[in-house]
Amino acid sequence: MISKIINMAEKIKDAEDRLLESMFDSRPIADDGFSVRIMRKVRRRLWFRRLALPVAAVTGGAIAFKPLVGLVTALANLWSLIPADLVSGTTGSIPPFQTVLLGAILLAAGLLGMRLLEE
Protein backbone atom coordinates (compact mmCIF):
# COMPACT_ATOMS: atom_id res chain seq x y z
CA MET A 1 0.00 0.00 0.00
CA ILE A 2 2.74 2.43 1.05
CA SER A 3 4.82 1.56 -2.02
CA LYS A 4 1.75 2.19 -4.22
CA ILE A 5 1.31 5.63 -2.66
CA ILE A 6 5.03 6.34 -3.21
CA ASN A 7 4.74 5.25 -6.87
CA MET A 8 1.68 7.47 -7.35
CA ALA A 9 3.48 10.40 -5.76
CA GLU A 10 6.40 9.79 -8.09
CA LYS A 11 4.11 9.84 -11.11
CA ILE A 12 2.63 13.22 -10.21
CA LYS A 13 4.72 15.54 -12.30
CA ASP A 14 4.71 19.27 -12.50
CA ALA A 15 5.10 21.32 -15.67
CA GLU A 16 8.85 21.56 -15.13
CA ASP A 17 9.16 17.77 -14.98
CA ARG A 18 7.18 17.38 -18.19
CA LEU A 19 9.33 20.01 -19.87
CA LEU A 20 12.52 18.28 -18.76
CA GLU A 21 11.13 14.95 -19.96
CA SER A 22 10.41 16.41 -23.39
CA MET A 23 13.93 17.87 -23.57
CA PHE A 24 15.59 14.63 -22.50
CA ASP A 25 13.45 12.66 -24.90
CA SER A 26 15.37 11.42 -27.91
CA ARG A 27 14.63 9.48 -31.05
CA PRO A 28 15.25 5.72 -30.90
CA ILE A 29 18.65 4.81 -32.34
CA ALA A 30 18.50 2.45 -35.32
CA ASP A 31 20.25 -0.87 -34.79
CA ASP A 32 22.40 -0.59 -37.96
CA GLY A 33 24.25 -3.83 -37.33
CA PHE A 34 24.97 -3.06 -33.68
CA SER A 35 23.30 -6.21 -32.34
CA VAL A 36 24.95 -8.30 -35.07
CA ARG A 37 28.38 -7.09 -33.91
CA ILE A 38 27.52 -7.92 -30.29
CA MET A 39 26.29 -11.40 -31.21
CA ARG A 40 29.43 -12.07 -33.23
CA LYS A 41 31.52 -11.20 -30.15
CA VAL A 42 29.31 -13.32 -27.89
CA ARG A 43 29.59 -16.38 -30.16
CA ARG A 44 33.34 -15.93 -30.42
CA ARG A 45 33.60 -15.80 -26.62
CA LEU A 46 31.39 -18.85 -26.27
CA TRP A 47 33.54 -20.87 -28.68
CA PHE A 48 36.69 -19.68 -26.98
CA ARG A 49 35.38 -20.86 -23.60
CA ARG A 50 34.31 -24.21 -25.00
CA LEU A 51 37.67 -24.78 -26.63
CA ALA A 52 39.83 -23.37 -23.85
CA LEU A 53 39.50 -26.35 -21.48
CA PRO A 54 40.23 -29.18 -23.95
CA VAL A 55 43.07 -27.19 -25.55
CA ALA A 56 44.57 -26.43 -22.13
CA ALA A 57 44.25 -30.09 -21.11
CA VAL A 58 45.91 -31.36 -24.30
CA THR A 59 48.69 -28.75 -24.13
CA GLY A 60 49.28 -29.42 -20.45
CA GLY A 61 49.29 -33.17 -21.10
CA ALA A 62 51.79 -32.77 -23.96
CA ILE A 63 54.07 -30.59 -21.84
CA ALA A 64 53.81 -32.84 -18.79
CA PHE A 65 54.13 -36.16 -20.66
CA LYS A 66 57.92 -36.36 -20.91
CA PRO A 67 58.73 -35.28 -17.31
CA LEU A 68 55.96 -37.59 -16.06
CA VAL A 69 57.42 -40.58 -17.89
CA GLY A 70 60.85 -39.69 -16.43
CA LEU A 71 59.37 -39.46 -12.96
CA VAL A 72 57.60 -42.82 -13.25
CA THR A 73 60.79 -44.47 -14.57
CA ALA A 74 62.86 -42.97 -11.75
CA LEU A 75 60.35 -44.16 -9.15
CA ALA A 76 60.28 -47.61 -10.73
CA ASN A 77 64.10 -47.74 -10.59
CA LEU A 78 63.98 -46.63 -6.97
CA TRP A 79 61.50 -49.42 -6.26
CA SER A 80 63.86 -51.97 -7.77
CA LEU A 81 66.60 -50.86 -5.36
CA ILE A 82 64.54 -51.96 -2.34
CA PRO A 83 65.68 -55.42 -1.19
CA ALA A 84 63.48 -58.19 -2.58
CA ASP A 85 62.87 -59.86 0.80
CA LEU A 86 61.57 -56.57 2.21
CA VAL A 87 59.14 -56.23 -0.67
CA SER A 88 58.06 -59.87 -0.72
CA GLY A 89 56.86 -59.61 2.88
CA THR A 90 54.30 -56.99 1.91
CA THR A 91 53.23 -58.24 -1.51
CA GLY A 92 50.33 -60.15 -0.02
CA SER A 93 48.61 -57.06 1.33
CA ILE A 94 49.93 -54.14 -0.79
CA PRO A 95 49.57 -54.06 -4.61
CA PRO A 96 52.64 -53.28 -6.78
CA PHE A 97 53.90 -49.67 -6.76
CA GLN A 98 52.99 -49.01 -10.41
CA THR A 99 49.37 -50.02 -9.71
CA VAL A 100 49.18 -47.71 -6.68
CA LEU A 101 50.64 -44.83 -8.71
CA LEU A 102 48.28 -45.41 -11.61
CA GLY A 103 45.36 -45.60 -9.23
CA ALA A 104 46.39 -42.32 -7.59
CA ILE A 105 46.72 -40.60 -10.98
CA LEU A 106 43.33 -41.92 -12.11
CA LEU A 107 41.74 -40.80 -8.82
CA ALA A 108 43.22 -37.30 -9.14
CA ALA A 109 42.12 -37.07 -12.79
CA GLY A 110 38.64 -38.29 -11.86
CA LEU A 111 38.29 -35.74 -9.05
CA LEU A 112 39.51 -32.97 -11.33
CA GLY A 113 37.09 -34.05 -14.04
CA MET A 114 34.19 -34.10 -11.57
CA ARG A 115 35.01 -30.61 -10.37
CA LEU A 116 35.22 -29.30 -13.95
CA LEU A 117 31.88 -30.92 -14.78
CA GLU A 118 30.31 -29.33 -11.71
CA GLU A 119 31.62 -25.92 -12.76
Next chain:
Amino acid sequence: MSASADNELVARVVSAQNTAAFGELVRRHQSHVRNFLRKLAGDYALADDLAQDCFMHAWDKLQTFSGRGSFIGWLLKVAYTTFLQSKRKSKRYAEILDTAGRVADQESRSPVQPDDEVTDLDKYLAVLSEEERAIMIMSYACGLSHREIGDATDMPVGTVKSVIFRGKEKIRNSFDIKDHQHG
Protein backbone atom coordinates in the same frame (compact mmCIF):
# COMPACT_ATOMS: atom_id res chain seq x y z
CA MET B 1 8.41 -3.86 -24.19
CA SER B 2 7.05 -6.08 -21.42
CA ALA B 3 9.05 -6.99 -18.35
CA SER B 4 7.79 -10.58 -18.37
CA ALA B 5 9.06 -11.07 -21.93
CA ASP B 6 12.45 -9.73 -20.83
CA ASN B 7 12.51 -12.08 -17.86
CA GLU B 8 11.60 -15.02 -20.10
CA LEU B 9 14.45 -14.17 -22.48
CA VAL B 10 16.88 -13.81 -19.56
CA ALA B 11 15.79 -17.22 -18.23
CA ARG B 12 16.47 -18.79 -21.64
CA VAL B 13 19.93 -17.23 -21.77
CA VAL B 14 20.87 -18.24 -18.23
CA SER B 15 19.52 -21.80 -18.41
CA ALA B 16 20.78 -22.77 -21.87
CA GLN B 17 23.23 -20.03 -22.94
CA ASN B 18 20.73 -19.27 -25.69
CA THR B 19 22.45 -16.74 -27.95
CA ALA B 20 19.28 -16.07 -29.98
CA ALA B 21 17.46 -14.98 -26.80
CA PHE B 22 20.36 -12.72 -25.87
CA GLY B 23 20.31 -11.26 -29.39
CA GLU B 24 16.65 -10.41 -28.90
CA LEU B 25 17.47 -8.67 -25.59
CA VAL B 26 20.19 -6.65 -27.33
CA ARG B 27 17.82 -5.61 -30.14
CA ARG B 28 15.13 -4.60 -27.65
CA HIS B 29 17.37 -2.45 -25.46
CA GLN B 30 20.28 -1.22 -27.59
CA SER B 31 18.59 2.10 -28.30
CA HIS B 32 18.02 2.88 -24.60
CA VAL B 33 21.54 1.90 -23.59
CA ARG B 34 23.19 3.81 -26.44
CA ASN B 35 21.04 6.90 -25.83
CA PHE B 36 21.92 6.81 -22.13
CA LEU B 37 25.65 6.50 -22.80
CA ARG B 38 25.62 9.10 -25.60
CA LYS B 39 24.05 11.65 -23.26
CA LEU B 40 26.36 10.68 -20.43
CA ALA B 41 29.63 10.57 -22.38
CA GLY B 42 28.79 13.31 -24.92
CA ASP B 43 30.81 11.38 -27.49
CA TYR B 44 28.88 9.15 -29.88
CA ALA B 45 31.76 6.88 -30.94
CA LEU B 46 32.94 6.35 -27.37
CA ALA B 47 29.35 5.77 -26.23
CA ASP B 48 28.82 3.05 -28.83
CA ASP B 49 32.08 1.34 -27.81
CA LEU B 50 30.96 1.48 -24.19
CA ALA B 51 27.55 0.10 -25.18
CA GLN B 52 29.28 -2.90 -26.78
CA ASP B 53 31.32 -3.45 -23.60
CA CYS B 54 28.16 -3.07 -21.55
CA PHE B 55 26.37 -5.85 -23.46
CA MET B 56 29.41 -8.12 -23.18
CA HIS B 57 29.48 -7.55 -19.41
CA ALA B 58 25.74 -8.19 -19.36
CA TRP B 59 26.30 -11.54 -21.14
CA ASP B 60 28.90 -12.52 -18.54
CA LYS B 61 26.84 -11.43 -15.54
CA LEU B 62 23.29 -12.18 -16.63
CA GLN B 63 22.87 -14.82 -13.92
CA THR B 64 23.18 -12.06 -11.31
CA PHE B 65 19.94 -10.44 -12.58
CA SER B 66 17.44 -11.47 -9.92
CA GLY B 67 14.31 -10.45 -11.87
CA ARG B 68 13.03 -8.27 -9.02
CA GLY B 69 13.53 -4.93 -10.77
CA SER B 70 13.19 -4.18 -14.47
CA PHE B 71 15.76 -5.59 -16.88
CA ILE B 72 16.44 -2.17 -18.40
CA GLY B 73 17.20 -0.84 -14.88
CA TRP B 74 19.73 -3.63 -14.38
CA LEU B 75 21.19 -3.05 -17.84
CA LEU B 76 21.61 0.68 -17.21
CA LYS B 77 23.41 -0.18 -13.98
CA VAL B 78 25.86 -2.29 -16.03
CA ALA B 79 26.15 0.59 -18.54
CA TYR B 80 26.83 3.15 -15.80
CA THR B 81 29.46 0.89 -14.18
CA THR B 82 31.09 0.35 -17.59
CA PHE B 83 31.18 4.11 -18.13
CA LEU B 84 32.75 4.76 -14.70
CA GLN B 85 35.34 2.00 -15.19
CA SER B 86 36.29 3.36 -18.61
CA LYS B 87 36.65 6.84 -17.15
CA ARG B 88 38.87 5.56 -14.37
CA LYS B 89 41.02 3.65 -16.89
CA SER B 90 41.38 6.63 -19.24
CA LYS B 91 42.32 8.82 -16.27
CA ARG B 92 45.02 6.33 -15.27
CA TYR B 93 46.18 6.16 -18.90
CA ALA B 94 46.41 9.95 -19.08
CA GLU B 95 48.41 9.96 -15.85
CA ILE B 96 50.87 7.40 -17.27
CA LEU B 97 51.28 9.48 -20.45
CA ASP B 98 51.73 12.57 -18.35
CA THR B 99 54.46 10.90 -16.29
CA ALA B 100 56.22 9.83 -19.45
CA GLY B 101 56.16 13.46 -20.59
CA ARG B 102 53.83 12.87 -23.49
CA VAL B 103 50.66 14.78 -24.18
CA ALA B 104 47.60 12.79 -25.09
CA ASP B 105 45.98 14.27 -28.13
CA GLN B 106 42.43 13.59 -27.00
CA GLU B 107 40.73 16.14 -29.23
CA SER B 108 41.91 14.44 -32.42
CA ARG B 109 41.17 10.96 -31.05
CA SER B 110 37.48 11.17 -30.26
CA PRO B 111 34.95 12.52 -32.70
CA VAL B 112 32.75 14.44 -30.26
CA GLN B 113 29.61 16.08 -31.54
CA PRO B 114 30.31 19.01 -33.84
CA ASP B 115 29.73 22.46 -32.30
CA ASP B 116 26.70 23.16 -34.47
CA GLU B 117 25.04 20.03 -33.08
CA VAL B 118 25.22 21.16 -29.45
CA THR B 119 21.64 21.10 -28.27
CA ASP B 120 19.89 22.78 -25.35
CA LEU B 121 20.08 19.48 -23.55
CA ASP B 122 23.87 19.36 -23.92
CA LYS B 123 24.05 22.82 -22.37
CA TYR B 124 21.85 21.75 -19.47
CA LEU B 125 23.84 18.58 -18.91
CA ALA B 126 27.08 20.57 -18.91
CA VAL B 127 26.13 22.37 -15.69
CA LEU B 128 25.52 19.09 -13.87
CA SER B 129 28.05 16.88 -12.13
CA GLU B 130 28.63 13.42 -13.59
CA GLU B 131 26.49 11.75 -10.94
CA GLU B 132 23.66 14.27 -11.35
CA ARG B 133 23.82 13.85 -15.11
CA ALA B 134 23.55 10.06 -14.89
CA ILE B 135 20.62 10.22 -12.50
CA MET B 136 18.77 12.92 -14.46
CA ILE B 137 19.19 10.94 -17.68
CA MET B 138 17.95 7.76 -16.02
CA SER B 139 14.95 9.61 -14.67
CA TYR B 140 13.91 11.88 -17.55
CA ALA B 141 15.29 10.11 -20.63
CA CYS B 142 14.95 6.46 -19.62
CA GLY B 143 11.88 6.82 -17.42
CA LEU B 144 13.29 4.79 -14.51
CA SER B 145 11.57 5.08 -11.14
CA HIS B 146 13.49 6.47 -8.18
CA ARG B 147 13.79 2.97 -6.73
CA GLU B 148 15.21 1.63 -10.03
CA ILE B 149 17.68 4.50 -10.17
CA GLY B 150 18.65 3.74 -6.57
CA ASP B 151 19.30 0.11 -7.52
CA ALA B 152 21.28 1.15 -10.60
CA THR B 153 23.49 3.62 -8.77
CA ASP B 154 23.64 1.88 -5.36
CA MET B 155 22.06 4.89 -3.67
CA PRO B 156 19.17 5.16 -1.24
CA VAL B 157 15.91 6.45 -2.80
CA GLY B 158 16.10 9.59 -0.64
CA THR B 159 19.53 10.45 -2.04
CA VAL B 160 18.28 9.90 -5.60
CA LYS B 161 15.42 12.33 -4.96
CA SER B 162 17.74 14.96 -3.53
CA VAL B 163 20.19 14.58 -6.45
CA ILE B 164 17.30 15.09 -8.92
CA PHE B 165 16.12 18.11 -6.93
CA ARG B 166 19.64 19.56 -6.93
CA GLY B 167 20.03 18.90 -10.66
CA LYS B 168 16.76 20.63 -11.46
CA GLU B 169 17.76 23.56 -9.31
CA LYS B 170 21.10 23.90 -11.11
CA ILE B 171 19.39 23.86 -14.51
CA ARG B 172 16.78 26.34 -13.29
CA ASN B 173 19.47 28.69 -11.94
CA SER B 174 21.59 28.51 -15.10
CA PHE B 175 18.84 28.71 -17.70
CA ASP B 176 15.30 29.96 -17.91
CA ILE B 177 13.82 26.63 -18.86
CA LYS B 178 10.27 27.98 -18.80
CA ASP B 179 11.14 29.90 -21.98
CA HIS B 180 12.33 26.74 -23.69
CA GLN B 181 10.35 26.08 -26.83
CA HIS B 182 10.33 22.40 -27.55
CA GLY B 183 10.16 21.07 -31.13
